Every structure is written in C-alpha cells, then in structure tokens.
Amino acid sequence: MKHALAAALWLAGSSLALAQDESFPILFTNVHVFDGVNEQRIENANVLVQDNLIVEVSAEPLAVANARIIDGGGRTLMPGLIDAHVHMAITEPIADLRDNFDWMYWGATSTVEAEKMLLRGFTSVRDAGGPAMGLQKAIDRGKAVGPRIYPSGPVISQTSGHGEHRHYTEPHPNFEGSSPSFFNQHLEFLADGVPEVLRATREALRLGASQIKVMAGGGVSSSVDPLHTVQYLPEELEAAVKAAADYGTYVLVHVYNDESILRSIEAGVLSIDHAQLMTEVSAQAIKDADVWVVPYYSLLGLDEETVIKVLGPLSAPKFLEVQAGARNQMKLLKEFGIEKVVFSTDIIGDPAALTKQNDEFKYRLEEWSSYEVLLQATSKAGELLALSGKLNPYPEGPLGVIAEGAYADILLVDGNPVEDAMIMTDYENNFDLIMKDGVIYKNTLD
Incomplete structure (x- = not known):
C-alpha cells in the first residue's frame, strides 16, 4: 500500500x-x-x-x-484545511523560473514548499495552473511530502491575455519556427479561436488535469493585459466548458471585472476565481447561477510602498486596484447571501509570502464569522473539489x-x-x- x-x-x-x-x-x-x-x-x-x-x-x-x-x-x-487556489510550482518569481532555471529546479523547489504547506495544516489544495502533475504523482506515490493536489495543468490563455509572459520580441509559441520551451514546462498554453481552445483543453486533460483553468480577464502579474480587459469570446469559453464537461469535469476562470464574470457564467463556468472588482451586477448573477466564488484576501496585508517595491511600476497599480476592491467584494458576498464561497490564497512567487498562507483567516474574519470561515476552508472547499467528478483523483x-x-x-x-x-x-x-x-x-x- x-x-x-x-x-x-x-x-x-x-x-x-x-x-x-x-x-x-x-x-x-x-x-x-x-x-x-x-x-x-x-x-x-x-x-x-x-x-x-x-x-x-x-x-x-x-x-x-x-x-x-x-x-x-x-x-x-x-x-485538514483546503486551499482552493494555489500554484504549487510557482514558488519563485515567474521571470526567474522562466529565464534562469530548468524544470529540475522547479521540481526541487516545489517539493520543498509542498512539505511546508502540509505542515501549515493544508492537507488538500486545488492547483490553479502550472506543472503540478508531477509533484502530485510524487506525493501520491510516497516519494515526496505534501497535500493532495487537484491539478489544473497548464492555464489556458488567449494571446495577450493573463497567461501571456513572453518577452516583447519573443515569437508566438504556436507560430511555425518558434521555440515554445517555456510553454513546454506545462505552465501555460496560448490558444486563440475555438479549435485551439479545444486542443489546449484536451491537452491539459491528457496531461492529467482534474479541472480546467482558463484566463477570462485581465490580471496583475502579466504586463500586456489591463484589468479592464475581457478575455476570450463567448464561443471560446463555451468550447472549453463543453470539452471539460465531456470528460465529466468543469472550468474555473481567472476574472476580476463584471464583464468577464458575466461572460464566464453565461458560458457555463462553475468556479469564479478572484472577482475582487465585482459590483452588484455580477453579485446578483453569481447568486442566480448558484456558482462558486473563490476569492483571496491575503493581499490586504500589503502596504502600498511594499507593493510598488516588489511589483514595480507596471503591475503595482493593478494590484492596488484589486486590493481596493477586496473589502467591497466581501460586503457584496455577504449582502447577497452568496454561500458558495471558498477559502483560497493565490500566493505565488515568494517562499516568504507562502509562510503567511494562514493569515487568510484573519482577513476573512473582517466580514464572516469564525464558523463561516472554517466552512469555507473545509466542507465547502471539499464540495468544490468534488466537482471534478470522474476525474477526481481521490474518490475513496x-x-x-x-x-x-x-x-x-x-x-x-x-x-x-x-x-x-x-x-x-x-x-x-x-x-x-x-x-x-x-x-x-x-x-x-x-
């Protein structure tokens, strides 16, 4: 055994x-x-x-x-605790991992951090994008120590979307003659149009994804997609949802703004991740559709000076905008009686920041009771993980x-x-x- x-x-x-x-x-x-x-x-x-x-x-x-x-x-x-949005393989800045280290380094560092995460009480996680499948296998086979991992595999992003981390002059990985080395590390797929989205979704499933992660709106860590952007056309999102459903699983999306949230819900997405810039419009849509919301609030612990120093002049303003919306989001989720809210942290790129994973409890207590926060980190998160259906890696x-x-x-x-x-x-x-x-x-x- x-x-x-x-x-x-x-x-x-x-x-x-x-x-x-x-x-x-x-x-x-x-x-x-x-x-x-x-x-x-x-x-x-x-x-x-x-x-x-x-x-x-x-x-x-x-x-x-x-x-x-x-x-x-x-x-x-x-x-045991469940964190529903982590990136087990992105334990150092993406730029360093991309440009200075190979896959062996990724594996070694992620294994170290996986053990630490288990010792913070997190016995299960949903990895929301990246090459975590190998780490999952190593843990499950007893060759490494860490939480159970529900891997999403490579994130799926449109060109110039939130999964876009190329240098300005770097050729597109899907164009003939280009070298897709970074993308072959199973961090992200660029896919445009229904056929490419279908192929990327099915490839992630082939690699062992238990659910699919799609970038459906602008983000902080990427430099070419402002927060206001809506990413993927309705038919592209629907293609990912249908391809995942054919395998008995679901799609989670990275989104912040109303337009991205609404489009994702209309496409059949079941997990709305982040969403700190939501308004009453999308709060009502989430309530009506009875979908899951997976926000994170650890960002509330960072002051503006630190943010600017760490993220630089391009990403810092976006981060501060998301941070400013976080408390309003909490109030909306409570006001609209949205109960399908799950614990997550989305801490990436810094082992020191990962040690603050449990601080997420502190920030959620600003709006929810201790009991409600515990539900978000236990049984509700367990319900969300179970949506992977027949692809559930832990069905016992x-x-x-x-x-x-x-x-x-x-x-x-x-x-x-x-x-x-x-x-x-x-x-x-x-x-x-x-x-x-x-x-x-x-x-x-x-």
Missing part, C-alpha cells in the same frame, strides 16, 4: 522523520469534534481511523482492539469533513477555532497534530 511506501521514505534529519504510518487503528479520545459542517462541536468525542479513512465518530467510548490511542486533551479535532471518500467514510485528513487544534478562527493563523503553536490520509506528519502530544 502507499502508506508502506510513505513510511520508508523518512530519512534521518528530515523534518518529517517522525511521520508515522500505522497499520493498526488509531483512536482519538477526549476531543471536541468540529466536523466541518455543524457549528456545534461534538463534545468529549472519540474518532476512529483505520488505514486512510475515518471509520467511526462517536460521543460514546469506543473499545477497539490493538488500537493506538491518542488522547486529545480536550483539543478540537477538525478536518469526501474531503473537508469529519465523518464516517471520509478521508482521515485531521488536525488537532489547541483551542476552539469555531469561536475564534484567529488561532488558525498560528499554525506552529496551535496545530498539535497533523494527519493526512491516515499518516501522522506532526505530533507534539507524545
């Missing part, structure tokens, strides 16, 4: 040398269970794990032969919940995050146990 492979990996000196793979049951006792769904915790509960699944959750004592017993000491037992059980038959992705948290989710920001001191797929990667209780 894969657990035996995982156990054999831990080398002396590794930060995960103490990862424990149990062939016998694990019984958590004396815990208060936040199941990822209900606001009231199950007090003084017991949770039984066998292999990689939760097999019983009970308020009554459980007698299990040969079980390893872990006394939670009154801590909160809850589902649900994610984001503590329930019989669910994957054994578990945190033991010191305190009650349902009442105060701020404790989730201090993962080093407050996460006393981290389990993914029935394997313990951190345990301060023994």
Whole structure:
C-alpha cells in the first residue's frame, strides 16, 4: 500500500522523520469534534481511523482492539484545511523560473514548499495552473511530502491575455519556427479561436488535469493585459466548458471585472476565481447561477510602498486596484447571501509570502464569522473539489469533513477555532497534530 511506501521514505534529519504510518487503528479520545459542517462541536468525542479513512465518530467510548490511542486533551479535532487556489510550482518569481532555471529546479523547489504547506495544516489544495502533475504523482506515490493536489495543468490563455509572459520580441509559441520551451514546462498554453481552445483543453486533460483553468480577464502579474480587459469570446469559453464537461469535469476562470464574470457564467463556468472588482451586477448573477466564488484576501496585508517595491511600476497599480476592491467584494458576498464561497490564497512567487498562507483567516474574519470561515476552508472547499467528478483523483471518500467514510485528513487544534478562527493563523503553536490520509506528519502530544 502507499502508506508502506510513505513510511520508508523518512530519512534521518528530515523534518518529517517522525511521520508515522500505522497499520493498526488509531483512536482519538477526549476531543471536541468540529466536523466541518455543524457549528456545534461534538463534545468529549472519540474518532476512529483505520488505514486512510475515518471509520467511526462517536460521543460514546469506543473499545477497539490493538488500537493506538491518542488522547486529545480536550483539543478540537477538525478536518485538514483546503486551499482552493494555489500554484504549487510557482514558488519563485515567474521571470526567474522562466529565464534562469530548468524544470529540475522547479521540481526541487516545489517539493520543498509542498512539505511546508502540509505542515501549515493544508492537507488538500486545488492547483490553479502550472506543472503540478508531477509533484502530485510524487506525493501520491510516497516519494515526496505534501497535500493532495487537484491539478489544473497548464492555464489556458488567449494571446495577450493573463497567461501571456513572453518577452516583447519573443515569437508566438504556436507560430511555425518558434521555440515554445517555456510553454513546454506545462505552465501555460496560448490558444486563440475555438479549435485551439479545444486542443489546449484536451491537452491539459491528457496531461492529467482534474479541472480546467482558463484566463477570462485581465490580471496583475502579466504586463500586456489591463484589468479592464475581457478575455476570450463567448464561443471560446463555451468550447472549453463543453470539452471539460465531456470528460465529466468543469472550468474555473481567472476574472476580476463584471464583464468577464458575466461572460464566464453565461458560458457555463462553475468556479469564479478572484472577482475582487465585482459590483452588484455580477453579485446578483453569481447568486442566480448558484456558482462558486473563490476569492483571496491575503493581499490586504500589503502596504502600498511594499507593493510598488516588489511589483514595480507596471503591475503595482493593478494590484492596488484589486486590493481596493477586496473589502467591497466581501460586503457584496455577504449582502447577497452568496454561500458558495471558498477559502483560497493565490500566493505565488515568494517562499516568504507562502509562510503567511494562514493569515487568510484573519482577513476573512473582517466580514464572516469564525464558523463561516472554517466552512469555507473545509466542507465547502471539499464540495468544490468534488466537482471534478470522474476525474477526481481521490474518490475513496469526501474531503473537508469529519465523518464516517471520509478521508482521515485531521488536525488537532489547541483551542476552539469555531469561536475564534484567529488561532488558525498560528499554525506552529496551535496545530498539535497533523494527519493526512491516515499518516501522522506532526505530533507534539507524545
């Protein structure tokens, strides 16, 4: 089994040398269970794990032969966290990765950061574009350590769209005689017109995407697409949606403005990512269509001086415009009663910034309750991941919940995050146990 492979990996000196793979049951006792769904915790509960699944959750004592017993000491037992918009392979600036390093460097650095992400409590992520399929396979086969990854594969972008990172004089990768080396690293595909969009979508699926990522509007990190732009014609977006649907999965889009949001919804997109520049118009459309919204608010922690210094004169104004819309977006989502909101961070290009991933809880608490934010990071995110249908790489059980038959992705948290989710920001001191797929990667209780 894969657990035996995982156990054999831990080398002396590794930060995960103490990862424990149990062939016998694990019984958590004396815990208060936040199941990822209900606001009231199950007090003084017991949770039984066998292999990689939760097999019983009970308020009554459980007698299990040969079980390893872990006394939670009154801590909160809850589902592992889910970040629904990450880029596991873009852990350093895109320009450096593009121009100064080859794919071996990408793989090595992303593996290091994947382990750190798991130790921040994130047991599952949806990768929203990039060459994460190899990392996913390495983790699943026990050759690397990190969260479960739902990969989108290369992002699909129109020419001069948000997936456009060529130098000014660099030829188009789809034109005869050009050298598409950067694009062959499976970061992004440029596709124009229905036939090319269909080909790019199917190629991403061939590479192992569990859902498809399309750039449908302007963005910050690219230099040739202003925020106001609407990207892809309706028929191009519909082509990606239909091709994904033929494989039983869905499309998520990068968008900020109303026009891009509305066009995406009309095309059948199920996941609207970012959308900080939305107004009441698209809020109503999102509500009516009952689609998912995946915003990020960690950008609220950056001051203007830092933004200008880091992003430079071209991208900084765009970032500041998105930042200015973020709090208004939160208010609109609450005002319109939009409940399909999922936790995400979209931190790219900087390992130091990635250490602030859990700060996302802090900013969401400006508008949502602790319970609501926890839902966004657990069961609601799990529902979103499940939209990949038959392409779901982890079909044995649900994610984001503590329930019989669910994957054994578990945190033991010191305190009650349902009442105060701020404790989730201090993962080093407050996460006393981290389990993914029935394997313990951190345990301060023994």
